[in-house]
Structure formats: C-alpha cells, structure tokens
Amino acid sequence: MQIIARDTDQGIARMLDGYEYPAILVTAEYRILATNELYRKTFGEIEPGDGARCYQVSHGYDRPCDQAGEDCPLAAAQASGQKERVLHIHQTPRGKEHVDVELLPIRDEQDRLKYFVELLKPVPIASTTSSMQALTGSSPAFNKMLELISRVGPSEASVVLLGESGTGKELAAHALHQISPRADKPLVTLECSGLTETLFESELFGHIKGAFTGANYTRQGLAEAVDGGTFFLDEVGDIPYPLQVKLLRLIETGTYRPVGSSQIKRTDFRLICATHKNLWQMVEEGSFREDLYYRINLFPIHVPPLDERVEDIPQIAQSLLEQLSGAKKYHLTQSAMRQLSRHRYKGNIRELKNILSCATVLANTNVIDHSIIGDCLEIHRSSQRMSEAPLDLKSMERNYLQRLMRVYDNDKKRVAEVAGISVRSLYRKLQETLESEESSGVLLNK
Known part of the structure; x- marks a missing residue:
C-alpha cells in the first residue's frame, strides 16, 4: 500500500490491498490518497504529495474527465450515491490502454460520501495501437462498443452484433468469447448464408450413416461440437424462414436429433449472432420469426462502420499491414x-x-x-x-x-x-x- 496524502484514513487505505484489481483511494475533489500494490505494478508509482489528481495521473488532463469531453465515474457516483462504471483510456507505462473503471463510494458515520475506491480493470481484448490479436481503436464509437462488450462478455446473455458488412463483427464475437466463463471451451461458427434445409440440418445437428443419399458416414454436427462453448451464428438474418423454427427449438430446449436418428441429444452453449440486416423490419415483413427475434436479441451491440471511427483508421491500417506483411x-x-x-x-x-x-x-x-x-x-x-x-x-x-x-x-x-x-x-x-x-x-x- 502506498499513502499519497497525509490526511488519509489508514484503515480504509489498507483495505485497497484486499482487491484483486489495481485500486486507488480518492476524495470527492479527485485527490488520490492511496494506491494498492497491484496498481503500482500495473500503472507505476505516484509521486507523494497532496496535489495528485486522478484525472492528471490517468489521462494527463488539467481538469476532471467530464469537463474534458469524457464520462467521469467519480462525478456520476457523487450524483447517484451508488457504484458507477465506465470504460476509459488510461496512460500507462506501456502507453495508452483501455481500462474498465469501477467507482465504489464509501460513506462516513453520518452517511455522507467521504471517499471513493476506484478499481481499474485492464481490457485485454482491445488495443489503442495496432494489434493482431485484439480489437483496435480509441474513437468514441469504438469505445462505446467496447464498453458494451466488456459488460456483457462475462455473462451468459445472448448477444446480437448489428452492423454493416466488413465492420469486424466476427472479431467482436471472438472478443465476447475470450472474456466469457466459456473461454476455455470452443467457439464454433456457423455461416448461415446460402444454407439449404438439408445442409442446414446436417451442419447443425449432424447425421447418421445412411440418413440420406450420399451420407456414407456418421457426422458430428456443430451443436455437438459447441457443447460447453460459444455458438456464433454469422449472418443469422439469412436463415430461410422454414429453418428458423428448428434453430429456435435448439436455442430454447438445448435438445436436437441428428438427421436420420431417433436419439435425442443435449447441448449447452452461449449464443452470439451477427447480421447486417434490419431484423425487426424482416419481422414486420414476415421473413423472420418474431419469437426467434426476441430470443436472440437480448443484448444488441452496434458495431460501427469505419466512417463512424475515422480516427481509428491509422491504427487499424497498421494492424492489417502486420497481418499482411x-x-x-x-x-x-x-x-x-x-x-x-x-x-x-x-x-x-x-x-x-x-x-x-x-x-x-x-x-x-x-x-x-x-x-x-x-x-x-x-x-x-x-x-x-x-x-x-x-x-x-x-x-x-x-x-x-x-x-x-x-x-x-x-x-x-x-x-x-x-x-x-x-x-x-x-x-x-x-x-x-x-x-x-x-x-x-x-x-x-x-
């Protein structure tokens, strides 16, 4: 534990070392009072004194974040009196990095807000510079998407990624899987475009030998392969209407039968879908089932087009060149x-x-x-x-x-x-x- 200011409550400051993430203790005036060891290992030492402010240390600003065009979790926590959370880009010894910031208010005996604990959770799925392994960007549109991914990723909620073709929806799906509890299990992708009914059932459920002409061997379906992992249905809006009820049944019951078999099998997966189409418009036109729409649309995330994140083009271009080089x-x-x-x-x-x-x-x-x-x-x-x-x-x-x-x-x-x-x-x-x-x-x- 490092004490920064002289008027720090020693007991509360000592509490910081109990957190599993880098943490700092700050006042309502943004003064940093103490840091834990994880903070110092991740972000470096803070010079002792009474003048250290969180917005100066983390961002290099001369004023609070909300006055510099960003969301400020501390200001939000003061207004609500409750825990607040926001995604920021912080200065680190390695350069600028995405950090998921969580503010925990601490009250005194008179129930007045006295201190705030700021937990800083690194976001390994994204990079502000070129990266071959992570989502790349720092624009407001990108950060908004990344914050939603960071929030929903650790849950079991179904996610639908909405965006134009070529925006990187598959990369976003990989990021969601990477920070989920199923990360050590498979991520299985089904490209839904151009699937006939027979091919769809065979791909999804598998088939047994002799189930149809040309079925010369028993084949495992993707529903079996994905058991325990994440199922990514790319371009889900392209699934023909007659096949949608079969997908809905799999999602709702977790059961299926291989083509040609009478044996019912079970599978367990987290669902991520992606589409460039307007699914609700398709529902109104009668080309997409309404019950399937509500089943997959629990948590929609907009994946922004490149024209909404022009400032990210240099980093993305460099990252793509590294892949091509x-x-x-x-x-x-x-x-x-x-x-x-x-x-x-x-x-x-x-x-x-x-x-x-x-x-x-x-x-x-x-x-x-x-x-x-x-x-x-x-x-x-x-x-x-x-x-x-x-x-x-x-x-x-x-x-x-x-x-x-x-x-x-x-x-x-x-x-x-x-x-x-x-x-x-x-x-x-x-x-x-x-x-x-x-x-x-x-x-x-x-």
Missing part, C-alpha cells in the same frame, strides 16, 4: 495514411484490407507512400464501377489488364507477374484487345 514489414508514410483516412469505405474494414493488400503487391520496397495508395484506390474505384455495370468475362479481363498497364507504366513483365500470367500470354491478350478496339472503330466509322 509476413516476414516483410511494410510501413505507411504520413501522406499515405492521410489518403487512407480521407477515403470513404463502403466495405468498411474489409475494403481497407483489400486496398492495403493491393498496396503490398504494388510496392517495390517496404515503404508504401501516397502514390501507391492512390493507384490502389483507382484500381478499387474502377473495380466498383465495373461491378455496377454487367460485363462479360473478356471485357472484365481487358479492363483489368488495361488498368495494370497504366499503373505500371506499360511494364509488361511486371504486369504479367501481378496478373499471374506469362509475358507471352499478356502480349497475346493485349493484341486481342487492340484488334477488338480497331474492329469497333471500323464499325463506328462505317
């Missing part, structure tokens, strides 16, 4: 980063990853500058324009090769390498393109 470490220049931050991403993080993947192909060194990003964005925009108008395969190939020729200044060897064809094949395809254009010109001139 392998042995070769790529670096983005500041001008390239600004260009990425200005772009509007219809495909969200998935689109950003595609652009960076293109950049690693175009880069001749491990430095990716604004010109390379510009070329990738142009290729990307051209691809989007092509997808808007239906083209035959020859036209798509021709447009693709023409774009590569422009990007590589007609370097046929490099273009052939990027396109994955021989230089000889490239010459032949370019000749066919020239002949096609000449033929079109002749026809137009007639």
